[in-house]
Amino acid sequence: MTILGLTPFAWCVITIAGLSLFGLPIGLSMIGASVVYLMISGQDVGIAAEQILQGLMNSYTLLAIPLFILASEIMNLGSLSDRLLAWCNALVGRFRGGMGHVNVVSSLIFSGMSGSAVADVVGVGKLTMDMMTKDGKYTPAYAAAITAATATIGPIIPPSIPLVLYALISDTSIGYLFAAGVIPGLVMTLVMMGLNGYLAHKRNFPVEPAVPMREFFPITIRALPALMMPVVLLGGIYSGVMTPTEAAAVAALYTLVVSIVLYRSVTPSGMYTALLSSGRQMASVGMLIAGAMVFNYVVTKEDLPKDVQAWLAGYELSKAGFLLMVNVLLLILGALLEGGTILLVVVPILIPAAQALGIDMVHFGLVVTVNLMIGLITPPYGLLLFICANMSRQPLTAVIRETMPFIWVLLAALAFLTYVPDAVLWLPRLLGYKG
Amino acid sequence: MKTWLGPNGPMRRLADAVLALMMAVMFIAFILQVVFRYVINLPLAWTDEVCNLVWLWGIFWGASLVMRNSDDIRFDMVYALLKPQVRRVLTIIASTALVVILALSLPASWSYISFMKVERSASLGIPMNWVFSVYMLFAISMIVRHAGIAYDALRGRLVEDSVIAQSVQQEPA
Numbered sequence: 001m002t003i004l005g006l007t008p009f010a011w012c013v014i015t016i017a018g019l020s021l022f023g024l025p026i027g028l029s030m031i032g033a034s035v036v037y038l039m040i041s042g043q044d045v046g047i048a049a050e051q052i053l054q055g056l057m058n059s060y061t062l063l064a065i066p067l068f069i070l071a072s073e074i075m076n077l078g079s080l081s082d083r084l085l086a087w088c089n090a091l092v093g094r095f096r097g098g099m100g101h102v103n104v105v106s107s108l109i110f111s112g113m114s115g116s117a118v119a120d121v122v123g124v125g126k127l128t129m130d131m132m133t134k135d136g137k138y139t140p141a142y143a144a145a146i147t148a149a150t151a152t153i154g155p156i157i158p159p160s161i162p163l164v165l166y167a168l169i170s171d172t173s174i175g176y177l178f179a180a181g182v183i184p185g186l187v188m189t190l191v192m193m194g195l196n197g198y199l200a201h202k203r204n205f206p207v208e209p210a211v212p213m214r215e216f217f218p219i220t221i222r223a224l225p226a227l228m229m230p231v232v233l234l235g236g237i238y239s240g241v242m243t244p245t246e247a248a249a250v251a252a253l254y255t256l257v258v259s260i261v262l263y264r265s266v267t268p269s270g271m272y273t274a275l276l277s278s279g280r281q282m283a284s285v286g287m288l289i290a291g292a293m294v295f296n297y298v299v300t301k302e303d304l305p306k307d308v309q310a311w312l313a314g315y316e317l318s319k320a321g322f323l324l325m326v327n328v329l330l331l332i333l334g335a336l337l338e339g340g341t342i343l344l345v346v347v348p349i350l351i352p353a354a355q356a357l358g359i360d361m362v363h364f365g366l367v368v369t370v371n372l373m374i375g376l377i378t379p380p381y382g383l384l385l386f387i388c389a390n391m392s393r394q395p396l397t398a399v400i401r402e403t404m405p406f407i408w409v410l411l412a413a414l415a416f417l418t419y420v421p422d423a424v425l426w427l428p429r430l431l432g433y434k435g
Numbered sequence: 436m437k438t439w440l441g442p443n444g445p446m447r448r449l450a451d452a453v454l455a456l457m458m459a460v461m462f463i464a465f466i467l468q469v470v471f472r473y474v475i476n477l478p479l480a481w482t483d484e485v486c487n488l489v490w491l492w493g494i495f496w497g498a499s500l501v502m503r504n505s506d507d508i509r510f511d512m513v514y515a516l517l518k519p520q521v522r523r524v525l526t527i528i529a530s531t532a533l534v535v536i537l538a539l540s541l542p543a544s545w546s547y548i549s550f551m552k553v554e555r556s557a558s559l560g561i562p563m564n565w566v567f568s569v570y571m572l573f574a575i576s577m578i579v580r581h582a583g584i585a586y587d588a589l590r591g592r593l594v595e596d597s598v599i600a601q602s603v604q605q606e607p608a
Binding site (some may be wrong): 015032066153252283 | 455461462469473486497498526534543577606
């Protein structure tokens with residue numbers, strides 16, 4: 001049935017766009033629009049509830065998400081961050097622009113523990129930002145910019161919530177996706193340290209007093225339990241002992257035990273706050289996933305991927321051309337939309353086309369995720385820009401100006417990762433990935 | 436009534452505590468599962484199911500009773516730029532549309548959920564219509580909430596005006 005000459009799917013898209021532009025939450029907009037689609041196309045409206053409920057009930061891997069959130073909440077609770085920062089400072093503080101390097105390296109290590117860029121920014125990011133600006137050593141705008149930029153490493157280095165979501169929509173192994181994130185994360189780290197080093201010389205950023213070697217050892221010991229966390233997590237997954245979901249639970253437990261027993265930094269009320277806060281975040285991501293479950297039913301029912309494929313075939317795109325198009329599309333969308341939305345609404349439509357062109361699904365997942373992370377710091381609507389500008393009490397424009405160079409080097413890293421799939425796939429292959 | 440149900444009223448705090456408890460249950464169930472499977476070598480079947488149940492209930496419970504309207508992930512770039520009067524009109528339209536859509540879907544959702552009484556969960560044997568009933572809680576509470584938001588906007592008050600700037604801080608990504 002068509003109404004006003006528009007197909008049910010057209011009405012579905014109009015409803016999503018309308019509701020979400022008018023200020024409704026995206027998950028609710030997707031659910032509402034799917035109901036509209038079902039009604040107009042004369043299908044059973046109960047399908048919406050069925051898709052959402054069955055989808056959530058049968059998505060065991062998604063359970064890793066609340067557990068990763070809980071682990072980073074517990075981590076941000078304790079003094080784990082302080083000890084790690086002391087260690088990072090001992091390691092790279094002595095170079096010019098030292099605190100900038102500390103910021104990058106601490107983000108790298110933290111990304112091995114949390115799966116979310118926002119958790120990194122409000123946790124260790126806030127601490128490093130304060131340390132950088134404390135004695136007026138760095139401008140608050142630069143501190144905010146580098147904190148926002150380095151937080152993008154978080155969901156690339158495993159564990160990663162976006163990669164879990166990607167595994168869901170692409171039917172790819174989480175283990176291999178996680179392994180594939182390691183090299184891209186390191187590449188991003190290197191380009192940002194390079195940029196910080198260059199800017200440090202150009203603008204004469206300060207050097208931190210070098211930590212003597214004999215102090216380095218005790219500082220390392222103090223930080224060691226925290227440093228071991230990525231090892232526990234990834235070791236658990238790759239030894240084949242645990243599923244990624246179980247590894248997430250063990251990681252949360254490990255953080256909790258370390259914080260309570262070794263660092264004595266967890267109080268009952270702190271624990272309650274961490275549980276409640278992760279519950280809220282779970283509900284928030286969960287609504288988005290619920291919306292995506294029923295929206296994906298609509299997309300499949302309409303055979304949309306086939307249309308996209310046919311449309312692309314008309315352009316006779318090569319692999320390289322397609323990847324370029326995907327990158328440009330996602331960068332534009334990433335500047336405007338929230339990452340989870342793009343991942344769950346737009347990417348499922350692109351996946352069949354990528355598969356048809358013979359693009360490796362693990363490689364594609366990393367290209368997409370790195371892209372979405374750059375979107376988090378791309379003006380005008382990069383989420384991390386808002387958070388960091390807000391935390392540093394700097395005008396958004398000042399933070400954006402300082403962030404631009406970081407966006408350029410990250411784009412260079414993205415281009416490298418897009419066109420050298422072997423760099424991404426080297427580690428998964430080493431672990432047995434056949435692709 | 437207003438304060439009893441208000442932001443820091445006892446009902447709110449109870450809803451918060453239930454959500455925190457659900458998270459704790461999920462965490463503990465997972466740990467038990469890992470310990471029993473790998474340490475004691477005695478796999479448990481019910482822990483998986485408990486985690487799945489809590490995941491489902493936690494999402495809808497949290498979305499219905501714990502999250503404020505401002506906690507949600509929204510696409511407010513255009514919305515935030517508009518004048519309050521325009522925003523009010525758009526809010527009335529969108530919230531009313533959502534109320535109508537969800538209300539129209541209630542009978543079919545209920546018929547699906549009550550039909551699920553024929554199935555029981557695999558290891559705990561809970562009837563699936565009970566498990567899925569949380570969706571009704573969610574749908575009804577969204578109807579009530581958005582009817583309230585539309586009504587407030589109609590009377591010249593916009594719930595989100597004060598919080599829209601902070602909404603980004605709550606977002607997990």
